[in-house]
Amino acid sequence: xxxxxxxxxxxxxxxxxxxxxxxxxxxxxxxxxxxxxxxxxxxxxxxxxxxxxxxxxxxxxxxxxxxxxxxxxxxxxxxxxxxxxxxxxxxxxxxxxxxxxxxxxxxxxxxxxxxxxxxxxxxxxxxxxxxxxxxxxxxxxxxxxxxxxxxxxxxxxxxxxxxxxxxxxxxxxxxx
Amino acid sequence: xxxxxxxxxxxxxxxxxxxxxxxxxxxxxxxxxxxxxxxxxxxxxxxxxxxxxxxxxxxxxxxxxxxxxxxxxxxxxxxxxxxxxxxxxxxxxxxxxxxxxxxxxxxxxxxxxxxxxxxxxxxxxxxxxxxxxxxxxxxxxxxxxxxxxxxxxxxxxxxxxxxxxxxxxxxxxxxxxxxxxxxxxxxxxxxxxxxxxxxxxxxxxxxxxxxxxxxxxxxxxxxxxxxxxxxxxxxxxxxxxxxxxxxxxxxxxxxxxxxxxxxxxxxxxxxxxxxxxxxxxxxxxxxxxxxxxxxxxxxxxxxxxxxxxxxxxxxxxxxxxxxxxxxxxxxxxxxxxxxxxxxxxxxxxxxxxxxxxxxxxxxxxxxxxxxxxxxxxxxxxxxxxxxxxxxxxxxxxxxxxxxxxxxxxxxxxxxxxxxxxxxxxxxxxxxxxxxxxxxxxxxxxxxxxxxxxxxxxxxxxxxxxxxxxxxxxxxxxxxxxxxxxxxxxxxxxxxxxxxxxxxxxxxxxxxxxxxxxxxxxxxxxxxxxxxxxxxxxxxxxxxxxxxxxxxxxxxxxxxxxxxxxxxxxxxxxxxxx
Numbered sequence: 062x063x064x065x066x067x068x069x070x071x072x073x074x075x076x077x078x079x080x081x082x083x084x085x086x087x088x089x090x091x092x093x094x095x096x097x098x099x100x101x102x103x104x105x106x107x108x109x110x111x112x113x114x115x116x117x118x119x120x121x122x123x124x125x126x127x128x129x130x131x132x133x134x135x136x137x138x139x140x141x142x143x144x145x146x147x148x149x150x151x152x153x154x155x156x157x158x159x160x161x162x163x164x165x166x167x168x169x170x171x172x173x174x175x176x177x178x179x180x181x182x183x184x185x186x187x188x189x190x191x192x193x194x195x196x197x198x199x200x201x202x203x204x205x206x207x208x209x210x211x212x213x214x215x216x217x218x219x220x221x222x223x224x225x226x227x228x229x230x231x232x233x234x235x236x237x
Numbered sequence: 238x239x240x241x242x243x244x245x246x247x248x249x250x251x252x253x254x255x256x257x258x259x260x261x262x263x264x265x266x267x268x269x270x271x272x273x274x275x276x277x278x279x280x281x282x283x284x285x286x287x288x289x290x291x292x293x294x295x296x297x298x299x300x301x302x303x304x305x306x307x308x309x310x311x312x313x314x315x316x317x318x319x320x321x322x323x324x325x326x327x328x329x330x331x332x333x334x335x336x337x338x339x340x341x342x343x344x345x346x347x348x349x350x351x352x353x354x355x356x357x358x359x360x361x362x363x364x365x366x367x368x369x370x371x372x373x374x375x376x377x378x379x380x381x382x383x384x385x386x387x388x389x390x391x392x393x394x395x396x397x398x399x400x401x402x403x404x405x406x407x408x409x410x411x412x413x414x415x416x417x418x419x420x421x422x423x424x425x426x427x428x429x430x431x432x433x434x435x436x437x438x439x440x441x442x443x444x445x446x447x448x449x450x451x452x453x454x455x456x457x458x459x460x461x462x463x464x465x466x467x468x469x470x471x472x473x474x475x476x477x478x479x480x481x482x483x484x485x486x487x488x489x490x491x492x493x494x495x496x497x498x499x500x501x502x503x504x505x506x507x508x509x510x511x512x513x514x515x516x517x518x519x520x521x522x523x524x525x526x527x528x529x530x531x532x533x534x535x536x537x538x539x540x541x542x543x544x545x546x547x548x549x550x551x552x553x554x555x556x557x558x559x560x561x562x563x564x565x566x567x568x569x570x571x572x573x574x575x576x577x578x579x580x581x582x583x584x585x586x587x588x589x590x591x592x593x594x595x596x597x598x599x600x601x602x603x604x605x606x607x608x609x610x611x612x613x614x615x616x617x618x619x620x621x622x623x624x625x626x627x628x629x630x631x632x633x634x635x636x637x638x639x640x641x642x643x644x645x646x647x648x649x650x651x652x653x654x655x656x657x658x659x660x661x662x663x664x665x666x667x668x669x670x671x672x673x674x675x676x677x678x679x680x681x682x683x684x685x686x687x688x689x690x691x692x693x694x695x696x697x698x699x700x701x702x703x704x705x706x707x708x709x710x711x712x713x714x715x716x717x718x719x720x721x722x723x724x725x726x727x728x729x730x731x732x733x734x735x736x737x738x739x740x741x742x743x744x745x746x747x748x749x750x751x752x753x754x755x756x757x758x759x760x761x762x763x764x765x766x767x768x769x770x771x772x773x774x775x776x777x778x779x780x781x782x783x784x785x786x787x788x789x790x791x792x793x794x795x796x797x798x799x800x801x802x803x804x805x806x807x808x809x810x811x812x813x814x
Contacts, residue, residue, distance in 0.1 A: 076435050080372060080382070087377045128559030134381045134401055137435045232434060 063120045068097070069141045070149060070220045071127070073112040074104055074228050076135040085112060085136070088129050094118055098151075098217030106229060109137065115218045138231060142222050149220035153198035154180075155189040155205055156212035162187055165208055175201045186211060253424035258388030259284035261425050262352065262414065263292045265395040268427045271323050273297045273314065273684050275307035277334075279327025280367060282354030284419035299680070299713060302705035304331050306677035308338020309703070312347045313681025316664045317639055317689070319472065321348040321402050322681060328355045329367030332413070333374065337671055339409045340378040344668030345493060346470060348407035350398045351375075357417040358386040372413050380408030388421035392428070400430035405438025406557040407470060440558055442573040442581075449569045450552045451585035453526050459594045460486045461524035461549070463509055463517075463538070466493035466667075467531015467556060473576035474498060474660045477530065480579045485590040487598050489517035491532045493667040496657035500636070506598045510538040511802045512649035515609075515811060516601035518802060521546050522809040523597070530554040531575050534564035535668065544807035554578055608813045609799050614654065620793030621769055623647055623722045627654040629776040630692055630720070638690040639664060639682050643675035643699030646728035649798045651694045661686075673702030676719065680706060683715045690718065690780065697723040697749050707759040710785050718779050719756075719787045724794050725749055732797045756787035763787040 075081055082101065089096055097115040104111035118126070123141050130139040159182060161168055172179070177191040191201050198215055256264070262285050266274065276298060278286040289298050301307040304326040311322030322342075326335050332353040342349045356365040372384045381401045383394050391414065398410040454460055468477045474497050481488045481498075487506045490497065498505055507514030509521065518540075521527070527549040532538070539545040542564060550568040554575055555561055561570040571578050613624030627650060630638065636656035641664040642648040648665055657663060664682050666674040679693035700721050710717055727745040734742050756763035762784055766775045772790065779786045802811045 079384070080376060083373060083376050091377065125559070125563055128561075128563070132557065132559045134433060134436045 062124070066117050066119050067143060068115065068117055069120075069123050069143060070147050070218060071112070071114040071116060071130070071139060071141050072220065072222065072226070073114065073130055073139045074106075074137040074226075075110045075112065076137070077108065077110045078135050081133070081135050082112075084133050085114075085130055088126060089116065092122070092126065094126075100217040100219050102219070104228070106232065109228070109232070113217065113219050138226075138228055140222070140226060142220070146224065147220040147222050149218050150192050151195050151198055151216050151218050152190065152192045153201065153213065153215040155191070155201070155210055156186050157189065157205065157208070157210055159183065159185055159187050161208050168205070168208060171201070171204050175204070177201060251426040251428065253426045255422055256425045257284065257288075257419065258391050258414065258421050258423065259419040260288045261388060261391045261423070262395065262419070263288040263296060264425065265392055265427055266323065267292065267295055268429070269321070269395070269399045271296060271321070273299060274323040274325055275299045275301050275310040275314075275681065276325030277301060277304050277307060277327070277331060279331045279354065281328035281356055281416050282325060282331070282352075284416065285325070285352070285354065285414075298325075299684070299709065301677060301680070302708045303703065304334035305337050305673065306680075306703055306706045306709065308335050308342070308349065308351065309671075309674050309677035310681035310684075310709075311349050312338060312342050312345075312674075313641060313664050313678030314685035315347050315349055315681070316678075316685075317661050317682045318685035319661070320685070321350055321399055323350050323352070325352045326354075327367065328353060328371070329369045331367075332371035333369055335411075336375065336378065339375055339411065341666050341669040341671045341674065342409035343378045343380065345666065346407050346466060347409065348402040349409040350395075350402050351409060351411045353411065353413045354419070355384065355413045355415045358415040359417070361386075361415070371411065375411045378409070379411050382411040382413070384413040384415070385418050386415045388418045388423040391418065392425060393430075396428065396430040397433065400433070401436070439556060439574050440572040442571055442578055446569055446571050447578065447582050447585060450571050451582055453550055453552060453569060454484055454486075454528065455587045457526035459524045460484065460526040460528060460591065461517075461520060462486045462488035462528045462530060463491065463521075463532055464488060464494045464497060464530040465491040465532025467554070467575050468494060468497040469660055471531060471556070471575035473531075473579055476576050476579035476583070478502070480583055480586065483583060483588055484586045485588070485595075486528065487517075487520075487591070487595055489513070491535070491538055491667070492652055492665060493663075494532060495652055495655075495663035497660050500655070500657045506602075508652060509808075510535075511540070511804075512653065512798050512800065514602070514653070515605035515800050515813065516598040518800070518808040518811045519601055520597060522548065522807070524549050526550050526552065528552045528554070529565075530579075531556070533560045536564075539564060540802045540806055540808045540810070544809070605800065605813065613650070618793070620796070621766070621772065621790060622796060623650040623792050624654050625769070626720065626722060626772065626776070626790050626792070627651055629773055630694075630780075631656040633776050633780040634690050634692065638662065638692045639686060641665070641675050641679040641682050641691060641693045643695045644670045644672045645696045645699060646732065646796070646798050647694055647696045647722040649729075672699035675699060676703045676706045677709070679717045679719070680709055680713070680715060683717050684713075693717055693719045695719065695721050696728060697721055697725060697747055697752075698727045700752075704755065707756060707761065711759045711761060715785060716783055717785050718782070719785070720779070721752055721787075721789045722792050723749065723752065723789055724792050724796070726794060728796075729798070731795070735795070735797070737803070752789045753787070761785050761787050763789075765789040765791065767791045
């Protein structure tokens with residue numbers, strides 16, 4: 062197993078409890094590992110939450126961390142995957158002065174080519190939303206930053222895996 | 238409560254009674270069979286203490302002199318009895334004072350439930366008087382924790398707490414209850430927790446792993462067992478003994494595994510690790526199959542990992558999947574309950590004696606005996622050794638005592654030389670190395686096993702970290718025997734300074750008080766021994782006493798504990814001097 066660091070997407074299925082985020086992030090903290098991004102949301106199963114955590118670690122350590130995450134009482138199951146095994150996206154929001162949309166014609170081209178979506182437009186500003194790979198959002202940021210961006214934010218990664226995750230079967234087994 | 242908990246269906250239609258949250262706390266404890274709890278009252282937990290006063294004929298609250306003492310006492314109680322220890326404290330400083338004991342219980346897998354009071358829920362987050370985020374603070378050192386702000390949640394949370402603390406790999410749980418939840422009335426009923434859907438305490442072992450393990454063991458020329466506390470926690474002592482006897486495997490223990498089988502058992506080849514025995518450490522790097530049972534390859538056991546048992550195939554019997562391959566790569570892992578898996582593997586194992594292999598252990602023991610053990614136990618020099626005190630304690634207790642130790646040189650000596658005859662006889666802080674553990678843990682040990690002799694063996698440093706618990710011993714009239722092996726030094730640190738820091742004894746020498754006078758100040762029988770000719774008689778008097786007894790033994794100031802695997806060295810680089 063590789064001891065070289067690489068990017069992993071960790072998917073954690075959990076009960077929806079106060080404090081669990083703290084418990085999970087502490088496992089990374091104690092090993093001095095920076096979390097690249099973190100997202101929590103409901104999962105495909107009612108009442109079960111899903112954490113999507115992106116970290117840069119070796120696979121050897123990744124396995125150990127997965128064990129320590131799964132050990133937490135309210136964690137149902139944790140998985141790790143590399144980029145090839147997942148379909149993943151991030152989303153970026155750009156708030157830009159409305160004047161620019163009309164004064165800088167190039168902006169319209171950039172928007173068109175990037176596949177970004179205009180979420181709202183008013184007299185003062187418009188908001189662009191761009192989903193895709195992190196690099197694509199970053200490229201758009203670089204292109205737009207020339208003209209001035211009023212606000213920018215990018216979400217953490219969300220990901221689904223190509224393989225099946227047998228959570229429902231596992232839960233059924235626990236319940237019976 | 239969002240977690241799906243499953244409680245026993247037969248009890249579902251229980252009658253309810255309308256009571257306060259605080260009364261519910263005490264009733265829940267009684268339902269869980271708790272008879273003794275350790276704690277310290279304060280503002281935010283007062284409603285519960287008021288109920289403890291009313292229920293004092295059913296539940297005995299022991300007032301320790303510091304909340305840390307309450308946790309260690311609960312640990313001592315849990316470790317000798319196998320039951321869950323319970324500690325209670327108020328919010329703020331009361332709660333934070335529990336943390337050392339909780340961390341100790343976490344790393345040493347001790348079942349413990351801690352209950353803390355918290356400021357009323359409307360004040361949470363406002364920096365109220367004695368408010369501290371104890372759930373946040375305790376998260377990394379608890380197996381589970383939970384804050385309760387509604388009385389109606391108390392029964393389910395306490396039921397879960399006991400289930401989680403005791404099941405699988407045990408550990409500490411903390412429940413933080415706001416004061417308003419303690420006052421609030423609700424319709425109470427109690428059902429024990431039997432299952433939590435997200436929690437799988439005992440993983441199942443597949444037959445293939447057992448088969449594979451048995452095959453490796455049967456083909457081994459030089460098999461070697463290292464067992465840990467998992468054998469004791471899993472109550473697998475008999476199954477373990479049957480297994481090693483049938484296969485004829487030399488077996489060594491980690492510090493927390495001590496006493497699972499008698500010290501004198503012919504297959505017991507001693508302790509592994511930094512101050513363990515010579516043979517098991519050296520031969521770790523010669524065995525062909527290393528069978529680890531209920532132990533976790535702590536760095537104090539393995540020394541330098543890159544040179545640890547590299548020639549061997551490793552079989553790991555383990556209840557906690559996160560421990561498998563964490564430090565040492567296994568060939569076969571046997572997940573699950575040690576008792577069950579040892580039972581299952583027994584018929585698959587061939588009888589063997591491995592006589593030649595065993596002889597290697599005996600030969601190395603002789604070297605260790607001549608160079609170290611004989612000098613520790615039968616010294617010819619003037620100064621008293623810690624080892625000879627242990628020898629006297631063995632003689633006078635017939636090896637049947639519960640030996641509770643603190644942390645440092647005396648701890649290593651006690652574990653090396655105590656003659657254990659019964660399981661659950663070695664109560665010590667192994668993983669965390671908590672100085673100050675001994676005295677309060679001895680209180681819990683005596684209450685958890687009142688019929689047994691309990692001997693607390695401390696150094697002069699650790700003793701003074703929780704010395705105030707003499708007050709608890711006096712108040713509870715507990716016949717704990719306390720031995721302070723006094724060398725006026727923080728001996729283990731001094732030893733490292735001597736060996737690795739060119740004898741620069743930075744802040745390790747202690748100018749100590751009159752320990753006998755202090756013990757007498759607490760109305761305890763107390764005596765000091767400075768000469769060899771007085772030792773045997775003094776230990777005899779101490780053990781014969783039916784009351785608490787304090788014995789200070791002035792030992793050689795600058796003795797070292799050997800063998801020793803220096804930090805970062807390999808087990809085969811173990812030093813005899």
